[in-house]
Amino acid sequence: MMKVNIPIQKEIIRYQEQLHLFRISIQHLPTNMPTDNVTRAWCRDVALKLAETQSLVDHVFKVKKLPYRKLAKQFLFRVSILKRHSNYILALFLLKHGDYQLLHKHLNHIL
Incomplete structure (x- = not known):
């Protein structure tokens, strides 16, 4: 019989619920993940950077989208690339910003 880790299961459910608020499906994240290591690191x-900037954090939670122009202006990111990878960036942001210690620890080698 398989051993189930209840605390991490609860974190995954909370994370799924938060992703759902942003219209992101956890099942589709692997297909939205960039294949190139450089792009993933970017x-x-x-x-x-988004998680460290309170004004941008507030904007994300208010609008439920990435602030493309603000990110592009403040950190010199290209809007087209931000839009292409927005779901993946938002999923990472929510993981970093939220209280998901077990998930973060488990996924630390990937992130």
Whole structure:
């Protein structure tokens, strides 16, 4: 019989619910994930900068979208790339910003 980790299961459910508020499906995240390591690292950096800037955090939770122009202006990111990878960036941002310690620890080698 398989051993179930209840605390991490609860975190996954909370994370799924938060993703749903942003119209992101956890099942579709692997298909939205960039295949190139450089692009994945870039998306991770965008999510971290977003999580560290309170005005941008407030905007994301109010509008439920990435602030493309603000990110492009403040950090010199290209809007087209932000739009292409927006779901993946938002998913990383929510993981970093939320209280998902077990998930974050488990996924740390990937992120």
